[in-house]
Amino acid sequence: MSRRVVVVGAGITGLTVAYRISHAPVAAEVLVVETDPEPGGVIRSVRAGDLELEAGPDSFLVRKPWAMDLCYELELEGELVPQGATASQILTPRGLLPVPPGRLGVPASAIAVARWKGMSVTARLRAMAEPVVPRRHGDRDTSVGALLRRRLGRGATKALVGPLLAGIYAGDIDRLSVESAFPELARWEREFGSLRAGVRAKTLPVRRVPAGPATPFATIRGGLHRLPDALADALGRSRLRMGSTVVKLGREEHGPFRVVTADGEDLPADAVVLTTPAATSADLLAEVAPAASERIREIRSASTAIALFVYPKGTNRLLPEASGFVTPRGSMPITAATAVSKKWPRQAFGSRAVLRAFVGGAGLEDELDHADEEILSSAQRALAAAYRLSAEPEHAVLVRWPGSMPQYAVGHLDLVSAIDASLPAGLYVAGGAYRGIGIPDRIREAGAIADRVVRQG
Ligand SMILES: Cc1cc2nc3c(=O)[nH]c(=O)nc-3n(C[C@H](O)[C@H](O)[C@H](O)COP(=O)(O)OP(=O)(O)OC[C@H]3O[C@@H](n4cnc5c(N)ncnc54)[C@H](O)[C@@H]3O)c2cc1C
Structure with missing residues (x-):
């Protein structure tokens, strides 16, 4: 048997x-x-007006080959869709600014740091000095926050790298493990003596979907x-x-x-x-x-929610050519937003802006203690402030994800x-x-x- x-x-x-x-x-x-x-499981869609939108994950990383390989194996390769807008933004006291070129939020050059106006001059000077910070010896695990502050300083950790890395796990960088969540950071320090040198080290060639440019993420036509x-x-x-x-x-x-x-x-x-x-x-x-x-x-697992909004015709052109933005911890009632109609443009959107915002996460679960309507209105106000978007959405849907983000x-x-x-x-x-x-x-x-x-x- x-x-x-x-x-x-x-x-x-x-x-x-x-x-x-x-x-x-x-x-x-x-x-x-x-x-x-x-x-x-969590890969599912939700209806917002006439549109079927991703309620959970919206894409997968191309650089890690296993999802792409499985799509080929299941003959879905012809259905793979590359990203539209790829630039990420970050909310700063000067409004939304592009994330400087680099990897995992770590800028690839001193010039990129010097030019980045999202933090004070002192914070920039400190982050520029990252390569001269002595490397830590031993391979004991540490928190992402501790490693970033030690190498890049408090300013860059709070304003730039922290929000980007926390967003991926809906986590708190002072609790997240470097070795489990971002082992590259520890490896860069160990092997190259600096994060910046690690970012610049030769990486594997970027894969691409069969028809399209090489983009960091891909999705599947018709939904993941x-x-x-x-x-x-x-x-x-x-x-x-x-x-x-x-x-x-x-x-x-x-x-x-x-x-x-x-x-x-x-x-x-x-x-x-x-x-x-x-x-x-x-x-x-x-x-x-x-x-x-x-x-x-x-x-432990953190709880989050995703707020989805469909705006009236003519609004998509009001958004910047960027895939979305993250926010420094506690600066807004949302931790991040995706400009769906820019990142994953679809004919069905027409000229409408479609946005999704992330609410909650580790240590921010209080934001979820409100009724759906309240969460939607505060997320909408946050998006309106960041994008200077005065239009009211025609459709708004909240999808709650209790205990769904392992920490x-x-x-x-x-x-x-x-x-x-x-x-x-x-x-x-x-x-x-x-x-x-x-x-x-x-x-x-x-x-x-x-x-x-x-x-x-
Ligand atoms: C909101 C959100 C956004 C995300 N965004 C991305 C993204 O953009 N890109 C990315 O790569 N990853 C993303 N992730 C992570 C990724 O989607 C998940 O890690 C992955 O899909 C989890 O798959 P899974 O099969 O391990 O778990 P799940 O999808 O949670 O599946 C577990 C299944 O077990 C079932 N189940 C539970 N209890 C029982 C029981 N007692 N008996 C029978 N069945 C049971 C559930 O119904 C569920 O179907 C996101 C996750 C979330 C929650």
């Missing part, structure tokens, strides 16, 4: 794990159990949900048990695991892969792997190793809480877990 594998959760991680297992040379019987009626949809089709929809919630994980003595659903199903499994959010995985593991369950509970605290890598070590054979956890939150990292980790499941058999 072939091995039975149950994957819990049909987000991009669970679907990729199941797809890889089902296509492995030694195939196992694989079943995916998912609460929602549709696959994709086409990726989980294609995975579900390639896997075979009969292997998906949609609308079914796993409520308990048990085990017969020396026998198979038992995956119990809310509708009373009791599925035997030789291997179980939990791709649920960390808090759910911790609950499900409480009986069969109490030590792992306790450690997983240490991983990698200092020491996260050790915690993940400890979790792995405390899981009994046949049990696996995967998802954004452990090894990278972006879609490419989700696909990479899913492939690695599938390999382990297959090899174990």
Whole structure:
């Protein structure tokens, strides 16, 4: 009899794990159990008036190859769309300014820092001196904020690099782990003695979508949900048990695991892969792997919300040619905004501006304690102030994402190793809480877990 594998959760991680297992040379019987009626997890769209807009992620990084490779494998390459506007902006006391050229917010040259008017002259001089700051010895993990302040100074950390890096995780740079969230920063310091030298070091050639320029991010025509949809089709929809919630994980003595659903199903499994959010995985593991369950509970997740706005005809031309902006912590009720109609232009938008704003995040969750209408109005006021946009939106939608952004605290890598070590054979956890939150990292980790499941058999 072939091995039975149950994957819990049909987000991009669970679907990729199941797809890889089902296509492995030694195939196992694989079943995916998912609460929602549709696959994709946080990859989904929402309607705003006549438009279908991304409610969660809107794109993936091209530089990390795993999402692009999967699109090719699933024959979606012809549907890949490069970014429209690529320039990022940042809110400063002088209004929106372009982020100086560089990587991860770290400017590539002293001239770029000297010319950047978003911070005081003293802050600029301090940041320009970054290459002469002695490198730190040892490889102990530290917070992103501590590393940035030490190397670039307080001014550049607060006004420039901090907001850009915090935005990616909806996090607090003083809690985020460098080694887990931005290992490049630690590597640049270790290998080159300075962040600026690291930014300038030769990088891999930028990949591009088949028809289009090389842009940092790409999406899929018709919406990112086409990726989980294609995975579900390639896997075979009969292997998906949609609308079914796993409520308990048990085990017969020396026998198979038992995956119990809310509708009373009791599925035997030789291997179980939990791709649920960390808090759910911790609950499900409480009986069969109490030590792992306790450690997983240490991983915190922040709550956020996305406010989407569609403005009247003629408004898109009022926006700058930029993909969006981030804000310094606490300066506005929103942490970042995407100019959707500039970054991902579509015929259906016509001449309308389409914007989305991010609210909440680690330590900023108070912003979410209001009614949807209030959050939408304050986000709208923030966008109006930043873009000097006086028009009222015709459609506004708020999508809440409670506990959806895992936070990698200092020491996260050790915690993940400890979790792995405390899981009994046949049990696996995967998802954004452990090894990278972006879609490419989700696909990479899913492939690695599938390999382990297959090899174990
Ligand atoms: C608002 C937002 C914006 C983002 N933007 C980007 C972006 O632009 N680019 C990027 O690369 N990444 C982005 N990310 C991160 C990325 O989208 C996620 O890390 C990734 O999609 C998570 O996939 P997953 O399969 O691990 O988890 P999920 O998508 O959360 O899937 C987990 C699944 O488990 C199911 N489930 C939960 N409990 C149970 C249960 N008891 N029984 C059965 N099923 C259960 C859930 O319904 C869900 O479908 C964003 C994330 C968010 C929240």
